[in-house]
Amino acid sequence: MPGEVDLSVSVGALRLSNPVLAASGTFGYGIEFAHLVDLDRLGGIVVKGLSIQPMNGAPPPRMCETPSGVMNAVGLQNVGVRAFVAEKLPALRAYRTAIVANVFGYTVNEYVEVIRVLEDADGLAAYELNVSCPNTARGGIHYGSDPQMIAEVVSAARKVARRPLWVKLAPNVTDIGILARAAEEAGADVLTVANTYPAMSVDFRTRQSRLGSLTGGLSGPAIKPITLRLVYEACHAVKLPVVGLGGIERPEDVLEYLIVGASAVQVGTSNFVEPTACVRILEGVERLCLSEKVFSISGLKDSINHKYR
8 A cells, every 4th residue: 555665575485574583592482572572573583593402501691791782602592392392383373473493403413303303393484504503523613614514514404304494604704605605505595694703701800701601692783784794795695585683773774784685684682682672673664664765675675876985
């Protein structure tokens, strides 16, 4: 209708009602927020990472503030994939929003086994492979830092997954295009760019880390300009759709990610500060589009003007 904005977007084979998804690790399993947020308003929910066995996670404290950001070391705490299917997923099936299962493992076979369990369950739209984990079979080298290891994980997952495969890339690399192409050639359908940035925060008085772990992942507004560049580079390195993730707290942030090429975005750290952030940002996006006479948000994708000031 005149005066309304079409917020729907396509992310590969998925058609989403809008481009704003809640990021893995910041929105629980989704159902914890149902009393605060109309989950059907969201474009999607990426549930917290799932492993083959339950994990207790890292020791506290798990979060600390930094200038313009947050550091976390949660340690991928989760109930395990079988408990998720039995206890969490049935409640999520009541909602229309797309549910994406974030998957991780410490060997290639662990990724495969998690997906095998999920393949037998209804109610999921896609899988997001977290390739930022250390490969314990290769001395702890992180999958996300090596294109060959990314290819091995994605290829193995592709053989057992009928649903779309999203690959969540690490940001601390020299050339994200090399990793993006490795994922694309191995069978990925979508890229998520990017995970948190490895970082440290210490207290000089105690001589200790401010986290229960020595290092953690930096997120929040401080990382947005860096990740915006990574999204732009990934979009121009591959033909796959890219979902942007990093430092989104305002409606303008969403549109800026779309302009550099992202098909959709994920909101992460803002959910810790403000549980209703996704809906607030989405409503702001609609108002902003109306004020700028943008009546189809998908038309903004990859519309950056290359005439520099």
